Amino acid sequence: MSGPGPGPVRLEVIALDGIPEVHPGDDLASLVGDALERTAGALPLRPDDVIVVTQKVVSKAEGAFVDLATIEPRPEAVAYAARWDRDARQVEVVLRQAVRVVRMDHGVVIVETRHGFILANGGVDASNVGSASGGVVLLLPDDPDASARAIRDAVGRRFGSVPGVVVSDSLGRPWRFGIMDLAIGVAGFRPLEDLRGTVDADGRSMSATIRAVADEIASAAELVLGKTARRPVALVRGASPPAGVGSGISDVLMPPELDLFR
Amino acid sequence: MSGPGPGPVRLEVIALDGIPEVHPGDDLASLVGDALERTAGALPLRPDDVIVVTQKVVSKAEGAFVDLATIEPRPEAVAYAARWDRDARQVEVVLRQAVRVVRMDHGVVIVETRHGFILANGGVDASNVGSASGGVVLLLPDDPDASARAIRDAVGRRFGSVPGVVVSDSLGRPWRFGIMDLAIGVAGFRPLEDLRGTVDADGRSMSATIRAVADEIASAAELVLGKTARRPVALVRGASPPAGVGSGISDVLMPPELDLFR
16 A cells, blocks of 8 residues: 555646747748747657647737727726726627626626637737737637647647647636636547546545646646747646647636535 | 747656555655655756645645545535436535635535635546545645745655645636646746736837746646556656745635636
8 A cells, every 4th residue: 555656747837939920821830830940859740749839829829819900899898997997898808708797897707708708808819918018918818728729739740749739818716816728729639537446545536627638738738838928838747638639728627506606 | 030039848746656545644755755766867956846736645645634534515516416417425515625616506616725726526536536435526726836835845855856845636617628737836936927027028128927836847747647557646747837935826816806616
């Protein structure tokens, strides 16, 4: 019962070097491939490598910008913005992302997006979007799983080894200060590892253990990507996430009937 | 604007080898030190290394067990357990951890503990607690920051280099399936990195960016620790968390007036 396990288990997270400023229409998969070639030790890819790409560059490449000058805020957005010292056009854009408003207080608007994510400000991003004027915001990718798949397929074709891909975003959470990076898109592996039915080290069944592997991979990547550096892509090596081509981020989303915090 | 940043940024996570089964009264800091010596590449420690120790072994060393045979469940616990096919004595133990019941539905009891954590089942743990009989559960450490500090101090004395320490626990979350490891105790660094007031790559202020560094470090560690292996301690190298001796996990906890999900 007390013996050590097999040899050391290691995980390595490498920030890829030299991703340039990304613009609408750029071939992001090619930029990621170039950065893999440029980064010492990244190649050859291993079968269980995971490439983590931040939402911001995915959205930029896909041109998911909104020019606030084109936005006519509804009266509710104007009133809320005035009360909490926000930009009414930004509030309007957030409300347009919502299939449901979860909470609207303290200047925050927490919405459920059409993807099924519950996000402060609907994932709408006004920082680091490539405009010093503040007149532009960036939306989430249309289909983050598809964005991840496109990168996975192109990188796989180029290097002959097919990595997992995560599209990550920085999310707040109830009860705790601070944002963490979590997965909003996934390709090539299952975002949850289900250990129910397996037996723990004491021979008891692990009834409640479903690990949010994709989210933990996104968080590990954030530690090298940070927020200010122009480093939007990381390689996570050694996480060995569960195989599962065809899975998607919807595996992670809790259906309304199990959601105790609607 | 588009040049690459400084050289590659790397993070390494190393599962320590050879932590034995931990029992009440064991000197956990010595066991961690022995494991650091046993694990290839762990020593010498670097000033910004962080040692992540899972709650389970901290609680075991501190003897935070409850023998369910000694527990008399209140009527509310009996009724709830019967409805959701749970052990009434376990429900009773969970309720005794609560300063406030946040939600009680679907067989789950989400409580605020006296530490200020909001946790499913109050952090009470019935798996992997070293008993195949199921008659024993494990509580959270009394003061996880103090547990982390004790390990930090002892490891620092032994090796002459003082690492950060995180005590981690596996937590569920609203809206998403799956558990992630987060920090419940911290020593030697600030659990939040506050980037407000810094300027992003476009010259705009990053108004909403407070990074939950300790939580991300705990999540990264979980990727090598997993749930079934007897690997309760990891070394995270390269995260460079913000200095801050004297900080504690309470920095992370949101006060009631900002909590939109009470």
